Structures are given as structure tokens and as C-alpha cells.
Amino acid sequence: MSNNKTSSIDQSAPRYAVIETLVASAIESGTLPAKTVLMEGPISKLCGTSRTPVRVALNRLCDRGLLLRFEGRGFVVKGDGPGDPVRTALTHAMLGLSEEDSADPAPVTSQRIARDFETVLVHALPFGRFGVNEQAMADHYHVSRTVVRELLSRLQDRGLIDKNRRSHWIIGPLTAREVAQYFAVRSKLEPLALEESAPRLPATEIKAMWSRLQSGLDQGSDLSSDKLEELETDMHVRLLAGSSNGHLMRMVHQSQLALVVNRVFASFIGTGPFNNSLREHAIVLEFIMRGAYQMAAQALEEHLHLAARRTRQRLMTLSVFPEPEFPRYLVKRVP
Known part of the structure; x- marks a missing residue:
């Protein structure tokens, strides 16, 4: 992160929380003027993330009263006075980012891969029993086996995955x-x-x-x-x-x-x-x-x-x- 407002963001926070903070700060500072239309796609591209955390962040900002829903799809920055909503090409500067920055808080690696792995796991459960190969998983996500074990252990606590008698990780089937x-x-x-x-x-x-x-x-x-x-x-x-x-x-x-x-x-x-x-x-x-x-x-x-x-x-x-x-x-x- 460059030496701007993003440097004060909690780097351990979830992505949606980081994006929420960025957009709220941009609104308060005026770099995102009132009546500006905000859509998920452009913000996710600028922030280097998927649309899901952007969607969560914008909905939270709407709940806080900083944004209003616009045409059932996007949002518009709340503001008094006349004038129609303005569609404009968002820039890094409008969100307080440099072109080298993204809103990705680079959380610990186990957090970074957790959402993707849980999605894979969820889709596999109804289709039978599967074993999880720790090394193959570490290679897939480009992380260490220590990170993989930490994630698997947390999911075991939630009941999403288990170990068999030979200490192999097993998921499914959900009957x-x-x-x-x-x-x-x-x-x-x-x-x-x-x-x-x-x-x-x-x-x-x-x-x-x-x-x-x-x-x-x-x-x-x-x-x-x-x-x-x-x-x-x-x-x-x-x-x-x-x-x-x-x-x-x-x-x-x-x-x-x-x-x-x-x-x-x-x-x-x-x-x-x-x-x-x-x-x-x-x-x-x-x-x-x-x-x-x-x-x-x-x-x-x-x-x-x-x-x-x-x-x-x-x-x-x-x-x-x-x-x-x-x-x-x-x-x-x-x-």
C-alpha cells in the first residue's frame, strides 16, 4: 500500500470491510462526490477482488445511509440538492488508491484460500466421499502444508471435514x-x-x-x-x-x-x-x-x-x- 489513507486500514480485516472503509473515506473526503453512481464491476476491478466482497461492502454502506440504491442494480452516493445521478469512470484516485494499490488487504494465507476451498468442499459434499491431499492442495494454492493444515483444522471444528482412522482428511458424503x-x-x-x-x-x-x-x-x-x-x-x-x-x-x-x-x-x-x-x-x-x-x-x-x-x-x-x-x-x- 502506498503512503495514503489506505495505510491506516486494518490489514487483517475481511476484504468487504476494507472496501467499505475505502468507499466511506472517499465519500467523506469528497473524492467520491454526491450523486456518483457506483457499480460492483468497476470497483472490483480497481480493488483487485471479486464482486462478492464489493457487493457486501456496498450493501453495508447503504444500510449506513451513505449510499442509495439506483435502478435496482447499483448504488448512488447520497447527497442533497438538485441534479441527476452521474455515471462516471471510477479511478484509483477516487478511492484513495494508487495504480499499484488494491483493496485486497493481503490477509494471512489461510484466510485468502478459505473461501475458495469452502466453495469447492460445499459442492463436493452431495456427490460422495472425497479425500483431501494436503500436498496437492498446498501446490494448488501456492502455500505451505502448514497453512493447509491450519485451514483444515478450522473446518474440522465446524464439522465440514473429518479425519479417518488413518488420519487422512475426509469430506462427505452428505446423505x-x-x-x-x-x-x-x-x-x-x-x-x-x-x-x-x-x-x-x-x-x-x-x-x-x-x-x-x-x-x-x-x-x-x-x-x-x-x-x-x-x-x-x-x-x-x-x-x-x-x-x-x-x-x-x-x-x-x-x-x-x-x-x-x-x-x-x-x-x-x-x-x-x-x-x-x-x-x-x-x-x-x-x-x-x-x-x-x-x-x-x-x-x-x-x-x-x-x-x-x-x-x-x-x-x-x-x-x-x-x-x-x-x-x-x-x-x-x-x-
Whole structure:
């Protein structure tokens, strides 16, 4: 990073947080003037990253009131006074970057590869049992085996990967029986966490979740898989995050492995079949906004019962699709 405002950014922060800080600083300093239209693509190119962290950052800035939604796709810098939104070619300087800079905070290598590896893992789970070759994985990501082991160990704590008796890393398969068992646990634990968490969450955070959900419902079958994942995170992660029971939350997170079926299903089929699920999300949030937390917990439990049946059906549907091509570090194992 050059010796400018980017030098004060926490280099260990997630990419979306770095981009959020950059854009907010640019707005406050005036290098991004009011009424400037902002789109994901140009910012991701300038920042040297994918669109996903840019999307998260812009949505957070919108929630903070620094940006307004523009034509349903982009955002515009909020500002008073007359004048139409201005489309302009963004430059590094407008974001406080030199041409050699990017908003990529260069986090530790295990963080850098974690998202990509988890995506690969998620798509592999419904298609059988796979072994993970540490050296091949290290070669694939150009990191040391120490970094790979650190990442695999963290994912093991989350229940996404395991070791067999010979200490080989193993993932999958995710079966219909396991999905049913995971949902049986979730339907008891998540409502319990919700009742404790929801009263502690700021009203502004609940309102932001409601706004995102309504936007998702309005998009219907045009809802992106990234947006669907964000709405699922709202319901099953952010709404529960206020719980102070660490043991409960650890069990909740480990039982949420079945959520990966929805992520894979959306990537193959699209997000249209999730409309009923999102309407059930709305019922939960409506109860929370009314302060009816016990009713919200009951609505969440009912949602999870319905979701269990839908998820098992989706898992069966995935079985008819050809197995995707996975990186060489994943080795198919005979059951």
C-alpha cells in the first residue's frame, strides 16, 4: 500500500470491510462526490477482488445511509440538492488508491484460500466421499502444508471435514439421513438461541434484515445465489449471534452443515424454488419486530421442519446431476 489513507486500514480485516472503509473515506473526503453512481464491476476491478466482497461492502454502506440504491442494480452516493445521478469512470484516485494499490488487504494465507476451498468442499459434499491431499492442495494454492493444515483444522471444528482412522482428511458424503439428523438438532437449538439473541439485537439491524429480505422477495426468480446466501445468513447466523451461550452456538454452527445443500442446489437450479422459504423468514422477522420473541422462535422451528423436507428433496434432485469437475487435491473415495 502506498503512503495514503489506505495505510491506516486494518490489514487483517475481511476484504468487504476494507472496501467499505475505502468507499466511506472517499465519500467523506469528497473524492467520491454526491450523486456518483457506483457499480460492483468497476470497483472490483480497481480493488483487485471479486464482486462478492464489493457487493457486501456496498450493501453495508447503504444500510449506513451513505449510499442509495439506483435502478435496482447499483448504488448512488447520497447527497442533497438538485441534479441527476452521474455515471462516471471510477479511478484509483477516487478511492484513495494508487495504480499499484488494491483493496485486497493481503490477509494471512489461510484466510485468502478459505473461501475458495469452502466453495469447492460445499459442492463436493452431495456427490460422495472425497479425500483431501494436503500436498496437492498446498501446490494448488501456492502455500505451505502448514497453512493447509491450519485451514483444515478450522473446518474440522465446524464439522465440514473429518479425519479417518488413518488420519487422512475426509469430506462427505452428505446423505438424506444425515440431513434429517442435522435438521432435527437445528429445529431445537436455533429457536432456543433466537429467543435469547433477538431481544439483544439493535432495531436498526433487524430493520436492515427486513429490508434485504423484502428486496429478495421482490426479485423473485431473479434472486442471485449470493443474495440467497446472504438472506440465509441473516436468518440462521446473524439473528442468533446475540446469544451469550458459547456451547449452544458451537452446536448450532456444527448442525448447519445441511445448509450447503441449498447453496449447491441454487448453483445448479437457480433460486426460484426458495420463495416459500423466504416467506417463512418474513414471518419470523415480523414477530421479532413486534417483540413477540417466543412466537418468532416457534415460527423458526416450523420453518426448519418444512425446510428439512425441502432439503431432502433437493438432495435427491442433485443426485441426477453429473458430478462436477473438482480440483486435483480432492480424490474420490470408494464407499
